[in-house]
Every structure is written in structure tokens, then in C-alpha cells.
Amino acid sequence: MSGWLLITALLVLGGVLSTLGDRLGSRVGKARLSLFKMRPRRTAVVITVLTGSLISALSLGLMLLVSRQLRVGLFELDSLQLKLRTSRQQLEENRSALASAEAERSKARERAATLRRELEPLQKQRDQLEAERERLSRDIQTRDADIRRTEAELKQVRNRIQAGEEELKQLERNLIALRRGAVVLSSGQTLATATVRLNNPAQAKNVIDRLLQDANLTAYTRVRPGEKPDRQILLVPRSDVDRLKTIISKPGTWVIGVRSATNVLRGESIVYGFPDVRPNRTIATEQEVLARATLEEEERTPEAIRTRLNLLLASAFAEVKRRGSLTEGLQFDGNALSQLGQALTERQVGSIDLEVVAVRKSDSAEPVLVAVRIQP
Structure with missing residues (x-):
């Protein structure tokens, strides 16, 4: 729309200036004016030429003033053409580079597909190797566990053999002692017994203490005859005593006793014992x-x-x-x-x-x- 207004303004302005120039030339001719000592006719021609030049200058100035595109085209056309050529060259280069990149990408895709196909059996082989490694790890762990279990069993067997050897030596000593008549307490022999029925669980401690005193007196009399029983030679595990106390604190009639844990020779200073408890029955x-x-x-x-x-x-x-x-x-x-x-x-x-x-x-x-x- 602005282009049509500019054209209309130029036409109007040209017509006005042409009319003014024509009238000015006519008047100068009629007035027979002279410029620079020229003839009136030549002066009228010069005025007409100047008027036409002014029309052209005003038209051009108005167009330059109103249209930025005209200004750019008139004064920056060469640089724009140079930039356009440069841009076209760069575009062509970019298109060539893009085509090369597309070709390289296609080649890369083909190479990737080829590598994937080549990698697939390797991947399967790796999975198989991983599974084999896990199986071997499990086998190794199982073997280690078997070895540890075998070592533990071997240790137990060695301990049993050692214990058996100790027991054999003890049996030999006991046999010699039996032949000499020196064994005064045999393993499992009762040292003291009592039948109890508690009305109050708090009585359990006193009953057990009295039982242990009787058992210690019996053991002392048999192991160290002729000596005054003035010390404790009977040793009973505290855990067994606590278990005995717990049992007899329950309702019912109980038969409690203390037995010798091993064969005891005459003159020994310690007698190991253990408590025995069972419900009283007929x-x-x-x-x-x-x-x-x-x-x-x-x-x-x-x-x-x-x-x-x-x-x-x-x-x-x-x-x-x-x-x-x-x-x-x-x-x-x-x-x-x-x-x-x-x-x-x-x-x-x-x-x-x-x-x-x-x-x-x-x-x-x-x-x-x-x-x-x-x-x-």
C-alpha cells in the first residue's frame, strides 16, 4: 500500500513541479530575463532544465526518504550482492558438507548394523561365558564349603580321636586304680538324693544348698577318708544348678540328686558332679x-x-x-x-x-x- 502512495505522490509532485517550471520558463521568456549574460531564450531553456532537474532530485529524494529498501538497493546493492554470492557459495558448501555427512552417516549406519550382526554371536558367547563363570563360582563356593565342612569334620574326628585317647588313658588309669582298689567313686554314682515338694518357689535355693552340702560330705568322706570335711571339693556347673532350681520350682513332687561325673580316685582334691531331677513316682x-x-x-x-x-x-x-x-x-x-x-x-x-x-x-x-x- 505504501508503494502506491509513493507513486501517487511522485506523480502529483512531478505534475506540480512541471507546471511551475513551465510557467516560470514562460514568464522568464516573456520578461526577457537574462542570466549570466545569456539570451532570454537560452535563459528560459536553462530555467526549464533546472526545473526538470529539481523535479528529478525531489522525486529521488522523496523516494529515498520514504523507502528504506530503495536506499539499501541504491547504496548497498554491491555489498548485498557480494553477501548474496558469499551466502550462496556457503550454502552450496553446506549442502555439499550435508551430503557428505549424510553419506558418512549412511555408511556409519551400515557399519553399525554390520558391527551389531558381528557383535550378536559375541554377545551370546559372552552371556554363555558369564553363565559358565557363575556356575564355576557356585561350584567353587560349593567346593570351598565342602572343604570347610570336611576340615570341620576332620577336626571333629581328630578331637574325637584325641578325646578317645584321653578317655582310653583315663580308662587305663581307672582300670589300674580298680585293680588296686583306689577308685572310690564311679561315674554316675549317686552322692545324695532328696524328695521335695515346694510350697513356695523361694525355698528352692535352700533345698539345693542342703543337697549340695550332703553330696559334698559324702564325696569328701569317700575320697579323703579320715580327714575333716572342712572345705568344698564337689564342683557342679552353675547353669545346671539354675536349671535344677527352675524345674523344682514348678508344681509337683520331685526327686533330686547329685551324681559323680567321672571316676574319682582316693586322695583327689576335686570331684565333678552334675544334678539329676525327675518327677517322683511310685x-x-x-x-x-x-x-x-x-x-x-x-x-x-x-x-x-x-x-x-x-x-x-x-x-x-x-x-x-x-x-x-x-x-x-x-x-x-x-x-x-x-x-x-x-x-x-x-x-x-x-x-x-x-x-x-x-x-x-x-x-x-x-x-x-x-x-x-x-x-x-
């Missing part, structure tokens, strides 16, 4: 048959009868021990047993059934009193 009731045996007719010699009676009593003792008795042996009337043996010797006809019966009711810690009789 071992035998009155007139209960504990064992039976048959004496055949050909077993009527005194020696055979003595052997049979000993075996019968041993069977009865094994039965009460199986039931949980803490007694070290059976109690019986020796005279009555001798009279029974004499009567069996004199009775020569037929087989005879014998039995061992309990004379009275006996609990776990009580001695078991028995009698041997002919079965009715």
Missing part, C-alpha cells in the same frame, strides 16, 4: 511281683540255687531301675534268703516257680525292700 507297690523265675529239677545243687537266686534278684533290680528308681541296690532279709535256699536244696521233686515281691510301697528315691518266695 516304683513298686506292696506285694507287687517284680520278677519271676523257674527252678528246674536238675538245678537243686547249692551252687545252682545260689546262681538262680542271684539272677532273680538282678532281674528285679533291673526292673526297678527301668521304672526310675534311684536306689543303688535292693534290700532284703539275708537270713530269710538263706533259709529259702536250704529249703530248695532239700526239695528235690518237680520244678519250682520263684518270684520277687515288694514288701512295701517304694517311691523313686526310697530303697526298695523285697522278698523272695515260692510262687503259690
Whole structure:
């Protein structure tokens, strides 16, 4: 829109200036004016020429004033053309570089695809190697664990062998001591027993202390006979004592005891022991048959009868021990047993059934009193 306004203004301005120049030339011609001593006619021509030049100058000035593009095109056209040529050259160079880059990129893509295809089996091989390495690591760990376990088992076996050797040496010493009669306490032998039923758990400590004192007195008397029992030679683990206290604090009747942990020789200064606790129970009731045996007719010699009676009593003792008795042996009337043996010797006809019966009711810690009789 501004271009059309500029053209319109130029046309109007040219027309006005042409009219003014024509009139000015006519007036100068009519007035017969002279410039620079020229003839009036020539002066009128000069005025007309100057007027036309002014029209052109004004038109050009107005166009330059109004149109920046015209100014740039008129005064900066060469530099713009130079920049345009330079830009075109750079564009061509950039296009060439772009084409080269595209070609290189295509080659790189093809190379990458080729490398991927070449890398795929290597990747699979690497995965296989990784899996193999993990398997080998697991195998090594398993072997290490087996080696450690084998070493631990070997150490245990060595310890067992060492312990067995020590035990063998101890057994040899015990055997020598037994032959010499120097073993006064055997392993597992009872030193003291008691039957307790606590109404108050606080009484447990006093009961255990009294039991340990009795056991220490028994051990001292047997190990160091003739000496005054003025010190503690019995050693019982504190953890075992605490466990014993916990058990007997529970409701019920308990039979508690202290046993020797090892064979003890006469004259030793320390006796190792351990507590034993079990619920109190009835071992035998009155007139209960504990064992039976048959004496055949050909077993009527005194020696055979003595052997049979000993075996019968041993069977009865094994039965009460199986039931949980803490007694070290059976109690019986020796005279009555001798009279029974004499009567069996004199009775020569037929087989005879014998039995061992309990004379009275006996609990776990009580001695078991028995009698041997002919079965009715």
C-alpha cells in the first residue's frame, strides 16, 4: 500500500513541479530575463532544465526518504550482492558438507548394523561365558564349603580321636586304680538324693544348698577318708544348678540328686558332679511281683540255687531301675534268703516257680525292700 502512495505522490509532485517550471520558463521568456549574460531564450531553456532537474532530485529524494529498501538497493546493492554470492557459495558448501555427512552417516549406519550382526554371536558367547563363570563360582563356593565342612569334620574326628585317647588313658588309669582298689567313686554314682515338694518357689535355693552340702560330705568322706570335711571339693556347673532350681520350682513332687561325673580316685582334691531331677513316682507297690523265675529239677545243687537266686534278684533290680528308681541296690532279709535256699536244696521233686515281691510301697528315691518266695 505504501508503494502506491509513493507513486501517487511522485506523480502529483512531478505534475506540480512541471507546471511551475513551465510557467516560470514562460514568464522568464516573456520578461526577457537574462542570466549570466545569456539570451532570454537560452535563459528560459536553462530555467526549464533546472526545473526538470529539481523535479528529478525531489522525486529521488522523496523516494529515498520514504523507502528504506530503495536506499539499501541504491547504496548497498554491491555489498548485498557480494553477501548474496558469499551466502550462496556457503550454502552450496553446506549442502555439499550435508551430503557428505549424510553419506558418512549412511555408511556409519551400515557399519553399525554390520558391527551389531558381528557383535550378536559375541554377545551370546559372552552371556554363555558369564553363565559358565557363575556356575564355576557356585561350584567353587560349593567346593570351598565342602572343604570347610570336611576340615570341620576332620577336626571333629581328630578331637574325637584325641578325646578317645584321653578317655582310653583315663580308662587305663581307672582300670589300674580298680585293680588296686583306689577308685572310690564311679561315674554316675549317686552322692545324695532328696524328695521335695515346694510350697513356695523361694525355698528352692535352700533345698539345693542342703543337697549340695550332703553330696559334698559324702564325696569328701569317700575320697579323703579320715580327714575333716572342712572345705568344698564337689564342683557342679552353675547353669545346671539354675536349671535344677527352675524345674523344682514348678508344681509337683520331685526327686533330686547329685551324681559323680567321672571316676574319682582316693586322695583327689576335686570331684565333678552334675544334678539329676525327675518327677517322683511310685516304683513298686506292696506285694507287687517284680520278677519271676523257674527252678528246674536238675538245678537243686547249692551252687545252682545260689546262681538262680542271684539272677532273680538282678532281674528285679533291673526292673526297678527301668521304672526310675534311684536306689543303688535292693534290700532284703539275708537270713530269710538263706533259709529259702536250704529249703530248695532239700526239695528235690518237680520244678519250682520263684518270684520277687515288694514288701512295701517304694517311691523313686526310697530303697526298695523285697522278698523272695515260692510262687503259690
